[in-house]
Amino acid sequence: MVYGYGNRIAFIDLTKGKVKIRKPKESILKEYIGGKGLGARLLYDMLPPKIDPLSPSNILIFAVGPLTGTGAPASARGVIVTKSPATWTFNDSNGGGFFTSYMKLAGYDALVFLGRAEKLSYVYIDHDGKIHIRDATHISGYGVYATEDTLKDEVGDKDAKVASIGPAGENLVKIAGVVVDKHHIHARGGSGAVMGSKNLKAVVVSADKNNPRYELAYPDEFNEFNRRYIKEKIFSEEYSWAKDGGTPVIVQWSNEAGLFPTKNFQDGVFDGWEDISAEILKSYRTSKAACYRCTIACRNLVKIRHEKFGEVFIDGPEYETIAMVGGSTGLGDFKAIVSLNALLDDMGMDSISAGNIIGYVMELYEKGYISKDDLGGLEAKWGDPDVEHELVKMIAYRRGFGDIMAEGVKGIASYIGGDSYKFAIEVKGLEYPAYDPRGSYSMALAYATSDRGACHLRAWSIVEEAFGDKDPYIVEGKAEIVIRLQDLNAIKWSMVWCDFLAINYEDMSTYLRLATGWDLKPEELRYRGEKIWNLIRLFNLREGFTRRDDYAPYRILHEPLKSGPAKDKVIGVDNFNKMLDEYYRLRGWNKDGVPLKKTLRRLRLSKDYKRVWHPLN
């Protein structure tokens, strides 16, 4: 038995309807920790390259880590790993709430779903930790909210936690996520579509908070250290932003830095951003809230009554939703954004990609690439909340042009043709999130080199740049920041911590030692973060991704920002290549982005470089 772990991985074969429980090797856990790292190792070993991510040959992994659910701050976190149908790369997607903590309480380090159920099904982990595959055809087409309520009733446990997909996942929409606890979504990269392709509507877990099915190595010292850490760090000034507005405070920061994604990244400042800022949110807030045992408590419970869309009560919205569903579509109505957020949660869809797609379609409409006719009579004008509501539903149900939109902006550009790709703001098929790199150059590199396409969570380098003290308009020295944060986050999401915890390697090392008994030095943790990052690079290389796929969108490279603090700023191809060259060099990769032999030796990944499943090996 390894402390800190449930010591059980469940392989749930939906084609056969059978479950096998396996004990993970300690050597694997110690090297890949859990969450993202464990998921990456499983995905690398179990999948041959170039299989269809929406076929039963793909696998879907829910993984937690040795810290998940322990009461350490910001540890109510889990990861969903799969081959992404949006990007065809590796994909890990994190989520908070309560579900993953309960999975850990139930004694599972990972659930691995294989094959495809013959009809729509859900998986139930009962109080004894036993796994059941059950019929879900009666809730086919249900939104996430009704799905959760129905299944909790059905298993007879009001305290059960549910991860489920909405209509978007069932309809294989490429931006479908997996929603937990109604308002937390493993959003990016289409893991909801993979779940849908497996005919898996939901996973429900019952657990006993007082009887966790895992043990910590040094429970008393763990609790003592944790108490001190929470007191000194979490209750310090450092986390006041979370207790205050939460992530929506960034609306102000981004506009002041001139990098707020406005009308599909046409501009960096949104007229009237004050109306969708944290201050406005606070006026609708009923209370603060937290994920399972989290002491940061960044959540905002918000209630609005919209004249058209009625009353909505949600946990949210986050900055990303406000910026992408709001700014990027030209929508400055806070209540409409909240109402769209609720709809997106219920449909089970990523709000970043949804907002980006809608903004793109509005620009396509404005410029005459698509007509009212093409949109089934909709006039896709900037900032019209009715249109946005309709477009969200068209995407979720793949109705009319929504069938094209459901493929993401790259899929739309493929269908439209011509030079429409020039303002499709994506990398590797994943839509840009809400920081325009023309106002903080390093973000272009962070998006380009992210393991799952344009993601801001692999390296939120802006915190040291436009939101910090480094010059945001030069490229020198930026690769180092991006790499440092990518490695750090790779290990954070393996333990699994929340993004919002600003923890260093020293403290992670202590937490890990007290949970597992392993004495891993801070540098050994950093090394593992780097190793996991490189293993995933090997996965993506094997899938056929290389330097040409580590790009920035045309607009970001070639079109200067029109106004605001970053007016006239544009990254340019030379600058971009300079950052990328430096990044590869510092990573120990060659000019094509392939890890050098000595890098793989140093990371003990040499034998992984050979393609698993390759007949020539």
Added chain:
Amino acid sequence: MVYGYGNRIAFIDLTKGKVKIRKPKESILKEYIGGKGLGARLLYDMLPPKIDPLSPSNILIFAVGPLTGTGAPASARGVIVTKSPATWTFNDSNGGGFFTSYMKLAGYDALVFLGRAEKLSYVYIDHDGKIHIRDATHISGYGVYATEDTLKDEVGDKDAKVASIGPAGENLVKIAGVVVDKHHIHARGGSGAVMGSKNLKAVVVSADKNNPRYELAYPDEFNEFNRRYIKEKIFSEEYSWAKDGGTPVIVQWSNEAGLFPTKNFQDGVFDGWEDISAEILKSYRTSKAACYRCTIACRNLVKIRHEKFGEVFIDGPEYETIAMVGGSTGLGDFKAIVSLNALLDDMGMDSISAGNIIGYVMELYEKGYISKDDLGGLEAKWGDPDVEHELVKMIAYRRGFGDIMAEGVKGIASYIGGDSYKFAIEVKGLEYPAYDPRGSYSMALAYATSDRGACHLRAWSIVEEAFGDKDPYIVEGKAEIVIRLQDLNAIKWSMVWCDFLAINYEDMSTYLRLATGWDLKPEELRYRGEKIWNLIRLFNLREGFTRRDDYAPYRILHEPLKSGPAKDKVIGVDNFNKMLDEYYRLRGWNKDGVPLKKTLRRLRLSKDYKRVWHPLN
């Protein structure tokens, strides 16, 4: 107007329900000719890399050439080009019969289908050449036979020609083909699944044989030359095999060479091959037949009455079907093979891949990787025709384990895991056809370097090796043969000729001059073949395919054949790499299989090397 062409490409947008007719540029036609070449150029220009082949972002192209339907021998041929859902590479799939000739008569050089119809539809080209998109929901789930009959009735033209998909295509089975004239199938690479993903059940063409919508440059000289060519070549001894048994004569050749795929390529000689040979076929043949105006007339009309499966009357079977549905599954019952052939045609499925998959599943069953339970009670024993019938239907309807089988042998291996990939006989996800390279080494190279995965039609190099006079068990000099044939076939399928026509560049040049008026020298044709081959290589590289994807299956490299003339022969990694190195060198590609700059310059493809749609360009 360009002679030899209809001078019309129809872009049929199934999402919008609209059709645009465009006139192709003469410069493009002269460079890429038609068929495969024209399709490759369109696909390269219209698709960004790494889009989902089963999404509405993919396109599906039906293309014919300047010789199609002209009455030149073996010219009743057309090509379907798309991004393959089986391999994710470029895919062109040829077919004969009457459909494509009628498409040419109707004046279309290509039909390009975009998007996805909201409900199942079919496209009708009426006598005036007008294109209609019509509802097909009433024939949802129909087999190919009933689809053809129903639609001919519906358009009120008994002479209309139909290309359609069966249940396999509708269910997005990765080995689904597009069937024309009931028994001719554009079989390989899953173009039927792409058609299914577009909700396109069928394309129906009415045409007037006496009023072709294209003109030849020198019709009298064309007819004169054609008469002479047919008399001297087609009616010579060279084509006696076609007039005799057709392709089934190869059953004997393959067994005598010891390379007949027996029980999933476990052996190279099939006990009782005489029972499934051309001689047996002749005893059931009712008559010979031909595709539209073809003077080779290789077709065999065969009628059998099977005690279990009833009476069947088909145009077939070909060698590949006999070998893969028969030998590779251990089935030595000719009548059962014919009955399976008819079922596969009606379901709309590639018989090569189907036979390979069934053989693989039988070996998995024999070795205990899968159980009777996993197969829903089926005992998948070698050579059981009942089991094969059932498995074909399970695949077509994705029932039970058929859902996994529908992904092909690579998809099955991904699901099964472990070392099951060692006897999954495929390249790039496309199943091997019926020549075991251990009995004719060059075929391993031909399969590995084929542009669409394991295909024998890109270079049937065996004709100079095991079926010719070159030593089949050495690797020296084989790359040259494979390259020579690949270039030749690339241009053949652009004009479009049938595989069975052994025509040289000189005669192709004359035919092309008399049809179009262009005076292209034999070397200029060869150059275009090479250019098309390289353009497709660039497409596949852009999609992420490289040297690691140009492989041979483990069994072929590592396991010696057990008996027969090629007993103990095995290719080995060193031998394979030697051939591949030589191939790349002779092609003017680097060690990774990427065309050198000077090669691209020579082929005037330099500007295509840059990734289309790439923001850094």
